[in-house]
Amino acid sequence: xxxxxxxxxxxxxxxxxxxxxxxxxxxxxxxxxxxxxxxxxxxxxxxxxxxxxxxxxxxxxxxxxxxxxxxxxxxxxxxxxxxxxxxxxxxxxxxxxxxxxxxxxxxxxxxxxxxxxxxxxxxxxxxxxxxxxxxxxxxxxxxxxxxxxxxxxxxxxxxxxxxxxxxxxxxxxxxxxxxxxxxxxxxxxxxxxxxxxxxxxxxxxxxxxxxxxxxxxxxxxxxxxxxxxxxxxxxxxxxxxxxxxxxxxxxxxxxxxxxxxxxxxxxxxxxxxxxxxxxxxxxxxxxxxxxxxxxxxxxxxxxxxxxxxxxxxxxxxxxxxxxxxxxxxxxxxxxxxxxxxxxxxxxxxxxxxxxxxxxxxxxxxxxxxxxxxxxxxxxxxxxxxxxxxxxxxxxxxxxxxxxxxxxxxxxxxxxxxxxxxxxxxxxxxxxxxxxxxxxxxxxxxxxxxxxxxxxxxxxxxxxxxxxxxxxxxxxxxxxx
Ligand code: XIL
Numbered sequence: 001x002x003x004x005x006x007x008x009x010x011x012x013x014x015x016x017x018x019x020x021x022x023x024x025x026x027x028x029x030x031x032x033x034x035x036x037x038x039x040x041x042x043x044x045x046x047x048x049x050x051x052x053x054x055x056x057x058x059x060x061x062x063x064x065x066x067x068x069x070x071x072x073x074x075x076x077x078x079x080x081x082x083x084x085x086x087x088x089x090x091x092x093x094x095x096x097x098x099x100x101x102x103x104x105x106x107x108x109x110x111x112x113x114x115x116x117x118x119x120x121x122x123x124x125x126x127x128x129x130x131x132x133x134x135x136x137x138x139x140x141x142x143x144x145x146x147x148x149x150x151x152x153x154x155x156x157x158x159x160x161x162x163x164x165x166x167x168x169x170x171x172x173x174x175x176x177x178x179x180x181x182x183x184x185x186x187x188x189x190x191x192x193x194x195x196x197x198x199x200x201x202x203x204x205x206x207x208x209x210x211x212x213x214x215x216x217x218x219x220x221x222x223x224x225x226x227x228x229x230x231x232x233x234x235x236x237x238x239x240x241x242x243x244x245x246x247x248x249x250x251x252x253x254x255x256x257x258x259x260x261x262x263x264x265x266x267x268x269x270x271x272x273x274x275x276x277x278x279x280x281x282x283x284x285x286x287x288x289x290x291x292x293x294x295x296x297x298x299x300x301x302x303x304x305x306x307x308x309x310x311x312x313x314x315x316x317x318x319x320x321x322x323x324x325x326x327x328x329x330x331x332x333x334x335x336x337x338x339x340x341x342x343x344x345x346x347x348x349x350x351x352x353x354x355x356x357x358x359x360x361x362x363x364x365x366x367x368x369x370x371x372x373x374x375x376x377x378x379x380x381x382x383x384x385x386x387x388x389x390x391x392x393x394x395x396x397x398x399x400x401x402x403x404x405x406x407x408x409x410x411x412x413x414x415x416x417x418x419x420x421x422x423x424x425x426x427x428x429x430x431x432x433x434x435x436x437x438x439x440x441x442x443x444x445x446x447x448x449x450x451x452x453x454x455x456x457x458x459x460x461x462x463x464x465x466x467x468x469x470x471x472x473x474x475x476x477x478x479x480x
Contacts, residue, residue, distance in 0.1 A: 031066040031348075034355035040306050041106055041314040042351075043069030044336075045276075046099070047324045051075055051092045055324070058342050063320060064103040071108035071275070071316060072096050073326075076151075077117040081143050085121050085135075088142050097150050108275070108316070109151035111158035111202060112140055113186040115172030123173055132177040137189050144193040153198035155237055155275070156190045157183050161203055166218035183222075184231050191232035192461055192478075202237030202275055206261055207253035216261045227268050230476060236265055237275035240302060241318065243332060244295055247282045255301035259309065266311040273314035274302055278325065279347075280332025287334050289346075296350030299337065303351055307358050412466055412473040419455040419479065426450055426468035435463045454479060 035042035044067050049055050051072075063070075074080055075092035082088055100107045113136060125131040144154065160183055162169045169175060174182040183201075190199055201223070206216040219236065226233050238261070242253050262272040279298050281287050306315045319325040321338040337347040411425040423430050432452050434443040443457055457479055465474045 029352075029356070031352060031355065032068045034352070035068055035315075038307060038355060038358060038360070039313075041069035041316070042355075043067040043071065043105070043108075043314070043316040044320045045071050045073045045316070045318055046075075046096055047319060048073045048075065049324055051095060056342070059320060062338065062342060064099075064105075067105065069106040069108060069314060069316060070096060070100050071110050073318075074117070076109050076143070077111060078114065078122070078139060079117045079119045082139055083119055086138065086142075088146070090143075090146050093147065097147060101150075106153075107147075107151045109144075109147060109154040109197075110275075111155035112143065112190060113156060113160075113174055113182060114158035115169060115174065116159070118173055126173055126177050129178055132174065133182075133185070136174065136178070136182060136186060140186060140189045141193055144190050144197070148194045149196065151194075151197060153200060153235065154190055154194075155202040156186050156199045156233075158202045159204065160201075161215050161218055163205065163215070166213050166215070184226070184229070187226070187231050187233050188461060198234045198271075199232055200235040200237045200273065200275075201233060202239060204239040204241055204276075205253065206236070206238040207240055207242060207255070207258040209252070209257045210260050210264060216257070220261070220264055223265065223268055223270055227270070233270065235271040235273050236261070237273045239276035239318075240274050240278075241276060241330070241335075242279050242298075244279055244281045244291065245298070246291070246294070247285060255298070255305060258302070259305045262305055262309040262312050266309065270311070272305070272309065272312045273316070274306060274312075275314065275316050276318040277302060277316065278318045278327055278332075278335035280327045280330065280335030283328065283331045283333050285333075292334075292346045295334075296346035296348075299347040300350045300354050303354055307354070307360070412468060412471050414464065414466060414473050414475050414477075416454075416477050416479075419453065419457075421452040421454050421464065421477075423450045423452070423466045423468070423473070426466075426471070428469045430466055430468045433465045433467075435465070 031042050044063060046063065047055065047059075050059065050063075072093060075096065080092065081090065097107055099105075122132075122135060125135060144151070160169055160172065160175065160180075161167070168180050178185075187199055190197065201219070203215060203219065205214075206219065208214050208216065210216045210220055212218065212221075223233065223236065238258055240258065258272075258274075265272050277299070279295050281291060281295075303315055306312045317336060319327075319336045321340060321342050322334045322336050323340040323342075325336055327333060327335045337345055337351065339345050411427075413424045415422045415424070421432065423432070429446060429448045430450055431446040432444065433441060434454070434457060435441055442462070443454070445452060459479055461476060461478050463474060464477050465472065
């Protein structure tokens with residue numbers, strides 16, 4: 001990478017007004033080059049207007065100079081990609097993937113299973129569980145399949161938790177029609193289609209504490225259960241749409257709270273990503289210079305989590321310039337790091353200076369393998385025998401029984417070679433039951449030899465249960 005020489009001067013050319021920060025950066029030093037140096041991803045959405053060619057050239061210049069990860073504001077959502085049943089439209093998404101490739105950027109896919117921005121035709125099936133399952137599965141199969149190997153990470157499930165209580169969001173068409181197992185299934189299906197993609201659960205208000213009544217506290221319990229059950233989840237995305245501390249009197253979120261979530265997730269080998277950051281002020285108020293500087297400090301505090309926590313790697317802002325921001329719909333303003341004229345704000349300076357001066361402590365330095373490792377992440381998915389038999393799983397009622405993999409004291413072991421299943425260690429007759437990932441029994445047989453022919457079952461992922469006397473073993477198998 002080209003390194004900055006001592007070319008000091010006002011390079012971005014304009015009013016850098018941050019108090020105490022001399023805003024002069026070397027010409028080739030960008031957020032992106034510094035993010036690369038620190039082994040993190042820093043990014044901004046491509047706004048919907050960009051896809052239609054409606055933004056000035058300067059927008060794209062800034063975007064590709066400053067960022068190394070990208071996500072589409074709306075263009076990979078359900079209503080954009082499958083506006084009519086089984087008719088897919090990938091044009092805009094393809095445009096972004098091409099742009100990312102040309103500019104060497106990582107791609108986030110957003111979002112597969114979400115209650116919002118779902119086309120009307122889906123709601124026609126709201127009382128038909130089987131149909132809704134196949135609609136979601138077909139969507140995932142097509143969309144993830146289309147961008148397989150090109151989209152590096154997916155928000156598989158977005159905003160499934162209620163705002164007010166520690167429970168699932170009840171008015172989602174997926175939750176109402178299918179039940180909470182739509183979540184487990186969506187992860188499993190996505191992983192099946194693209195086993196190399198990193199898979200996230202994404203939500204907002206996760207910076208509001210991890211106590212059991214807070215959203216992140218509820219989520220943590222679910223993540224523990226998913227990990228225990230071998231559901232292929234690798235990351236939690238914290239949207240982090242927050243309001244400036246002094247203008248939101250009810251503000252209860254903080255960078256510290258989000259950091260505690262990161263630390264809890266680390267224990268589960270799950271990453272934390274900041275996926276949609278903006279820090280808005282209330283609409284209508286007069287925003288002063290010192291307000292903007294305080295906003296910059298908050299941007300920096302959230303960045304610190306990504307720099308300092310070994311399992312955090314992504315800092316993505318929901319927009320480039322205040323001129324094109326979804327925040328007005330939230331009754332907020334000026335939440336981004338470039339102003340209406342595409343000039344960097346104190347928040348930009350704050351992020352830049354932090355990236356320039358950050359020195360990782362030796363033992364926690366992120367290495368390429370931590371920040372960008374996409375191979376080691378799949379251990380949970382492959383570990384199909386849960387170890388914890390004693391802990392009371394208070395949320396287990398929300399899981400499909402078939403996916404809950406029970407480990408019982410067992411002398412049995414299971415091996416599969418092609419379509420031949422062998423069960424070893426049995427002293428009496430063995431019964432084998434095969435379930436699909438929704439828990440529906442699809443095959444059952446028994447014998448004393450321990451050798452079973454599964455060639456009549458269609459290709460796919462299944463849960464296989466074998467019982468012999470009081471012994472039982474349950475494993476997920478992939479039949480090819
Ligand atoms: C927003 C877009 O920015 C808007 O253009 C659109 O009208 C609504 O959605 N959480 C999410 C994002 O996961 O997809 C949302 O994006 C913002 C909140």
